Amino acid sequence: EVQLVESGGGLVQPGGSLRLSCAASGFTSSDFWMSWVRQAPGKGLQWVASIKQDGSDKYYVDSVKGRFTLSRDNTKNSLYLQMNSLRGEDTAVYYCARDKWGDRFTISGGLDYWGQGTQVTVSS
Amino acid sequence: QSALTQPPSASGSPRQSVTISCTGTSSDVGGYHYVSWYQQHPGKAPKLIIYEVYKRPSGVPDRFSGSKSGNTASLTVSGLQAEDEADYFCSSYGGSNSLIFGGGTKLTVL
Numbered sequence: 354e355v356q357l358v359e360s361g362g363g364l365v366q367p368g369g370s371l372r373l374s375c376a377a378s379g380f381t382s383s384d385f386w387m388s389w390v391r392q393a394p395g396k397g398l399q400w401v402a403s404i405k406q407d408g409s410d411k412y413y414v415d416s417v418k419g420r421f422t423l424s425r426d427n428t429k430n431s432l433y434l435q436m437n438s439l440r441g442e443d444t445a446v447y448y449c450a451r452d453k454w455g456d457r458f459t460i461s462g463g464l465d466y467w468g469q470g471t472q473v474t475v476s477s
Numbered sequence: 478q479s480a481l482t483q484p485p486s487a488s489g490s491p492r493q494s495v496t497i498s499c500t501g502t503s504s505d506v507g508g509y510h511y512v513s514w515y516q517q518h519p520g521k522a523p524k525l526i527i528y529e530v531y532k533r534p535s536g537v538p539d540r541f542s543g544s545k546s547g548n549t550a551s552l553t554v555s556g557l558q559a560e561d562e563a564d565y566f567c568s569s570y571g572g573s574n575s576l577i578f579g580g581g582t583k584l585t586v587l
Contacts, residue, residue, distance in 0.1 A: 388576070397578055400576035454529070461511050461528070463525060
């Protein structure tokens with residue numbers, strides 16, 4: 354059974370840092386692009402970042418570039434999101450998700466499995 | 478990149494059909510075949526119901542169908558059932574390995 358389990362969320366002050374983790378099981382994560390998507394309270398979904406199968410390429414939404422770093426460890430079937438210089442507008446539930454149909458070069462956006470999400474709250 | 482435009486709400490009676498639109502630009506919806514739709518119940522993670530404009534993942538009822546014309550994609554839910562009441566989000570490939578989501582549509586089954 355495919356499962357994605359996020360962890361690492363919490364309450365942090367503005368300017369602080371958090372590292373989110375996503376543990377994958379039930380499939381070989383190195384075969385798939387992986388993404389983070391967030392959802393602010395009562396709001397819609399926002400794509401945050403995606404990482405290629407082998408971790409060699411990463412892409413970010415403009416609002417997190419230079420502050421967030423996406424990485425993966427395929428030996429551990431894990432995905433990580435290092436979040437620095439956090440702002441109030443980063444407050445959201447963060448989901449990791451698998452891109453089922455992405456190829457060697459391009460994501461497909463068809464995110465077929467999602468984790469349960471981890472809450473990140475940025476507040477003083 | 479701006480969010481894709483969806484109506485904030487939609488409604489229909491049981492057994493009726495409802496269509497939700499998702500409007501973008503030629504740089505996203507109109508330019509690629511990678512439009513997806515997600516269903517989200519309160520407090521739950523999103524669930525993929527349509528990918529690549531019209532394809533359904535295994536296990537998704539054929540009551541859900543997708544299409545695209547120009548810069549606008551559409552999700553049609555036929556034979557509405559009570560459990561279809563949820564938020565629905567569209568997404569599109571936005572170029573340069575980015576994704577853009579719509580603002581979401583709250584579907585009410587009357």
